């Protein structure tokens with residue numbers, strides 16, 4: 001299974017960057033849609049991704065930098081399934097319906113395509129408010145991998161949830177937004193130790209993970225740290 005990173009705060013040469021995250025798994029499942037639809041469309045073109053091949057879009061959480069491109073995608077492919085948490089805002093749900101999307105609520109781990117699972121709603125907190133979020137789990141050629149949007153429930157909590165619910169002992173790769181940009185070095189160091197204790201082989205903190213966390217992950221994971229950015233194709 002291959003993951004194509006279509007949108008990120010950083011991009012490889014020839015692709016556009018922007019705040020947010022989006023990643024395609026195989027050719028049918030899209031995870032998050034970045035902030036700016038025009039940049040997402042452009043990157044999709046440049047990476048030869050066809051919206052007509054999509055069968056579903058998973059939205060990690062109801063934040064603008066993950067839902068921005070969704071409306072243009074729904075305009076181009078009516079009836080597309082949108083996997084959402086039951087507690088997403090009423091505004092989001094209404095917009096999906098009005099845009100012709102088919103809402104599928106996920107409250108527990110659900111296999112949505114061959115070897116691609118959504119965790120379902122995990123509760124997190126952001127700026128004092130409860131925010132539900134879900135992650136994607138891929139059972140790939142190299143093992144089980146996890147992709148996160150912002151990880152507002154806490155990246156370690158989310159991995160713990162996945163390990164418990166799906167009975168996985170080790171993870172091949174964890175990448176996406178880890179939301180560590182406001183954390184101090186001590187906390188980040190503890191989180192990296194937790195990754196090691198949970199037998200995470202490769203890491204790719206990106207989007208809202210912050211430069212400090214990326215450097216710290218890189219220095220402790222060495223060759224198993226992946227500097228994920230838009231344009232990457234990752235074999236999972």
Ligand SMILES: [Fe+2]
Nearest residue numbers: 065149150208
């Ligand atoms: Fe984000």
Ligand SMILES: [Fe+2]
Nearest residue numbers: 061063150152
């Ligand atoms: Fe967020």
